Amino acid sequence: MYALADCNNFYASCERVFEPKLERRPVVVLSNNDGCIIARSQEAKDIGFKMGEPIFKCQPKVHAHRVIVRSSNFSLYGDMSRRVMQTLRLFTPDVEVYSIDEAFLDLSGLVGRCTFDEMARMRATVLRWTGIPISIGIGKTKTLAKLANHYAKKHPETGGVAEIPDPPETMLRKVDVGDVWGVGRQWSKKLQMIGIQTAFDLASADETHLRKSFNIMAMKTAMELRGHRFFGLEQTPEQRKTLLRSRSFGSAVTTWKDMSDAIASHATRAAEKLRQEELVAKHLRVFMHTSLFNQFEPRYSASDGVDLLPPTNTTHRIIKAALDIARPLWKDGFRYKRAGVYMPDLGKGPVQQCLFDTETKIENDKRMMRVLDDINASMGAGTLHFAASGFSSKWKMRQLNRSPRYTTRWDELPVVTS
């Protein structure tokens, strides 16, 4: 059996742990730049706030219901996630961390014990130790565990833990096909047109037809609903294949200086990530564009790329390549809203060297990056940085309502007053 443990309204729950007065109040958490709603407490969902809704469009609702609005605080959420995952691992070592707020568990190690009771105990432990409420779904396949989890969330009478019954028909009939893991908006529409409304319908559908009309994934999803296992537990993360670093600007960028600062910063962060994962980039793309939404301003979007020869993770090489790409893309007179760097082709291990790079030069680069990373690790990110990324924060994120980073900064620890 598999279990899926999923934190309820995770970001909103994290905010509540350290600010109990938010209990029973509607809470929404915003995306970077305080743009869209990316998490909602149950109360906020009940009022009708939608996932992904731009906050400026629902200000009246915010005021009317005295909604608590928070900027995102990923330092806090990341650390709380680590604590939840650690707690799960006490119950079985076979844990796949699937996202910041979800984990799959392989329960085959629990032989002899009642899986349902054990999962109920796990849920209570996570709540007591971290303050985060979770829901747990149990099923023979990952897709079924996901479905049971969805059911547990929708039906409070389950107490937050649900298991696929045997036979599964009753539960599968109660779940819309669009709520099945792997079925998104487009497929959901298409499936309903051919009469497939519920998870049960999908499980009963003809697999060769699904294969033909959709693709192999749709077929596997249907088979998983029937109890055929296609997706296993993946505990060692696969080597990443692409890397993207980008941000919308806090306020529109109108000068090349601000743009080049931003692109150099993204290049720096991408290079750091590469070194962390011992990867090198073979190709680098840079893009920039104006607002996708504003109808009344001139629009512009541009991108270009180069092969990196030799493939590299050295910050100054990547900054230089990125700025060389970006300079010809830049056009005066636009209000830029976003820029970033993209590395679509990553590699590991020995790389083809360039004929004209000497061994010493490469060794020197490596040593320099090691010193840079060591200093930034011990004294704080960004302590040492390249001048190309500048000193202004004009283009940086807007975050007006971020809570303290309670668990990761000595100077932001929670304070208890009587």
Place this chain on the structure above:
DNA sequence: TCTGGGGTCCTAGGACCC
């Protein structure tokens, strides 16, 4: 005034090989 930031996989079509 104001709309996030990442990832994965699959398929079709074109370019190329013999």
Place this chain on the structure above:
DNA sequence: TCTGGGGTCCTAGGACCC
């Protein structure tokens, strides 16, 4: 009149996930 039968690799676009 009339033009084979295999392959591979790459890319773009579209679906999906959080």
